[in-house]
Amino acid sequence: MELDKLDKIIYEKDGNIARITLNYPEKLNAFDFPGQGGIMDQLYFVLDKASEDDDIKVVVIKAAGRAFCVGHDLTKVGFIYGFGEGKPGERRPSQRTRLNIDRHWFIDHHLARLFLHPKITIAQIHGYCIGEGVMITCFADLAVTSEDAQFGSTEQRLGFAGSGVPYINALILTVGFKRALDLLLTGRMISGKEAEEIGLVNKAVTSDKLEEEVNALAKSMTLLPRDGIAIGKATRHIVYNKLKLLSGFIPGYYSHTFFTNLRWEPDEYNFFKERRDKGAKAGFHERDKRYAGLV
Amino acid sequence: MEYKYIIYEKEGNIARLTLNKPEKLNAFSFLGGEDSDEIHGAIADAAEDDDIKVLIIKGAGRAFCVGHDLSKVGFVYGMGTGQAGEKRPSQRIRLWTDKKGFHDQFLKILLHPKITIAQVHGYAIAGGLYLAMLCDFIVAAEDSQIGLTEQRLGFAGSGAPIGNLIMTVGMKRAMDLLLTGRIIDGKEAARIGLVTKAVPPDKLEEEVNALAKALALLPRDGIAIGKATRHLIYDSLGLIGDFIPVYYSHAFFTNLRWEPDEYSFFKERRDKGTKAGFKERDKRYEGLV
Numbered sequence: 001m002e003l004d005k006l007d008k009i010i011y012e013k014d015g016n017i018a019r020i021t022l023n024y025p026e027k028l029n030a031f032d033f034p035g036q037g038g039i040m041d042q043l044y045f046v047l048d049k050a051s052e053d054d055d056i057k058v059v060v061i062k063a064a065g066r067a068f069c070v071g072h073d074l075t076k077v078g079f080i081y082g083f084g085e086g087k088p089g090e091r092r093p094s095q096r097t098r099l100n101i102d103r104h105w106f107i108d109h110h111l112a113r114l115f116l117h118p119k120i121t122i123a124q125i126h127g128y129c130i131g132e133g134v135m136i137t138c139f140a141d142l143a144v145t146s147e148d149a150q151f152g153s154t155e156q157r158l159g160f161a162g163s164g165v166p167y168i169n170a171l172i173l174t175v176g177f178k179r180a181l182d183l184l185l186t187g188r189m190i191s192g193k194e195a196e197e198i199g200l201v202n203k204a205v206t207s208d209k210l211e212e213e214v215n216a217l218a219k220s221m222t223l224l225p226r227d228g229i230a231i232g233k234a235t236r237h238i239v240y241n242k243l244k245l246l247s248g249f250i251p252g253y254y255s256h257t258f259f260t261n262l263r264w265e266p267d268e269y270n271f272f273k274e275r276r277d278k279g280a281k282a283g284f285h286e287r288d289k290r291y292a293g294l295v
Numbered sequence: 296m297e298y299k300y301i302i303y304e305k306e307g308n309i310a311r312l313t314l315n316k317p318e319k320l321n322a323f324s325f326l327g328g329e330d331s332d333e334i335h336g337a338i339a340d341a342a343e344d345d346d347i348k349v350l351i352i353k354g355a356g357r358a359f360c361v362g363h364d365l366s367k368v369g370f371v372y373g374m375g376t377g378q379a380g381e382k383r384p385s386q387r388i389r390l391w392t393d394k395k396g397f398h399d400q401f402l403k404i405l406l407h408p409k410i411t412i413a414q415v416h417g418y419a420i421a422g423g424l425y426l427a428m429l430c431d432f433i434v435a436a437e438d439s440q441i442g443l444t445e446q447r448l449g450f451a452g453s454g455a456p457i458g459n460l461i462m463t464v465g466m467k468r469a470m471d472l473l474l475t476g477r478i479i480d481g482k483e484a485a486r487i488g489l490v491t492k493a494v495p496p497d498k499l500e501e502e503v504n505a506l507a508k509a510l511a512l513l514p515r516d517g518i519a520i521g522k523a524t525r526h527l528i529y530d531s532l533g534l535i536g537d538f539i540p541v542y543y544s545h546a547f548f549t550n551l552r553w554e555p556d557e558y559s560f561f562k563e564r565r566d567k568g569t570k571a572g573f574k575e576r577d578k579r580y581e582g583l584v
Contacts, residue, residue, distance in 0.1 A: 176463050176465070185521075
């Protein structure tokens with residue numbers, strides 16, 4: 001991978017600030033999986049570049065288009081493990097294959113290269129922030145959003161029911177136990193304003209002010225010395241370890257794999273079946289329609 | 296199954312457990328007793344019933360639950376009548392009784408394999424509040440009265456699921472609730488995140504039902520894997536082990552020696568009755584918190 005060959009991420013240096021722009025606007029910055037050479041691999045490639053660059057003190061993660069990130073591409077989820085067409089007679093992928101993929105994704109990527117990133121990280125959120133988007137929000141040091149952004153762990157509605165993500169501990173410690181369970185078990189969307197009220201993000205501002213707000217914040221962080229930033233982040237790693245924030249990642253990946261073994265009963269809504277029969281879009285629209293008027 | 300102290304109903308994938316001692320504001324024994332046995336029996340039934348995805352716990356009458364029956368607390372260990380010369384119960388009896396009631400039984404609620412909702416109206420205090428806190432969701436009427444009033448008996452910030460409380464409302468708010476034992480309303484409880492949501496009293500039933508229906512959209516295996524995964528998370532955060540200090544400190548508290556200038560609910564109860572006991576306890580706080 002090379003910096004000048006990236007097609008789904010824009011990486012810019014501005015003095016001591018690196019700006020990473022998720023750049024797959026035609027798919028609302030939907031993510032693929034590690035090893036596929038797309039937005040996921042490219043994001044972590046530039047995060048690594050920023051880690052190693054002594055000029056960089058602050059990394060801003062933002063997005064092009066009308067959304068921050070809608071999570072994983074729902075037309076593709078599941079297939080990475082080798083589920084094939086789901087036809088009878090096909091051999092289902094082994095547990096070790098599934099565990100390897102999920103461990104690689106949660107531990108090598110989310111944990112090692114985002115949560116434990118040595119520079120100060122700021123998420124700049126607008127539009128939809130779902131799935132991986134919420135993960136980035138939780139694991140960046142700071143998050144600023146437009147008031148009308150829409151946050152949600154909607155993937156939980158696929159059947160995770162409060163599992164399969166690395167940020168449960170972090171979410172509990174960020175918004176409190178009850179609010180965390182609400183977001184995870186209902187998978188409901190909340191506005192940037194509500195996200196600020198519950199402390200999921202630091203600040204919500206009107207859309208027209210978002211860029212300047214994040215830039216001012218990033219600039220203030222660049223006033224800190226390089227060694228200070230490094231020691232500060234490393235010290236917080238010790239504290240996060242003690243508070244078991246790092247312990248979210250292992251049950252996160254393990255439960256994500258466990259979920260792939262879920263058996264749906266005939267009276268239960270199965271997104272994967274719906275996708276097979278009617279397509280991904282019908283699948284998640286139907287999934288969410290069932291919640292209308294309830295939460 | 297015929298119940299005397301609870302009502303247990305199933306409606307599709309939703310089970311409703313109604314605490315049904317309205318004349319006692321749903322005060323229960325918790326530390327052993329026919330009434331608590333019924334609660335735990337129904338909770339176990341819901342755990343094992345494949346139809347059930349969501350368990351709602353609510354209260355009949357004008358309160359959710361006021362916790363332990365204060366006319367009975369202490370006697371379960373064999374405190375006798377507190378007369379001079381009586382042999383005080385052993386520490387092992389106190390520890391064993393508290394472990395069964397506060398640790399084993401409460402843990403079964405926290406670790407319940409189905410999604411749990413506490414539907415709170417009126418008082419949710421002391422053990423009643425612990426019960427609600429152990430559920431995944433608490434939906435409360437805005438005018439509910441919520442507090443850790445038992446702390447005023449002398450626990451002073453012990454005997455309660457403190458780790459859970461800190462992670463729910465934050466350190467400072469947790470210390471406030473524990474050390475003042477004050478009562479807050481449903482609105483404030485929602486504002487600080489102690490309850491998931493506060494709603495107008497006349498909307499409580501429909502709000503809980505809508506939420507339960509939304510949660511029942513999840514697949515059975517998903518609910519089971521989800522809850523089990525959260526057990527791993529709770530374990531890592533020390534929330535499961537939180538019940539060990541609960542029972543341990545509760546047992547230790549029973550050894551408390553009150554000085555002559557200190558208010559002892561237990562002495563007041565002996566001399567003037569339970570009601571006078573806790574009314575006097577709370578009157579001393581008026582105008583202060």
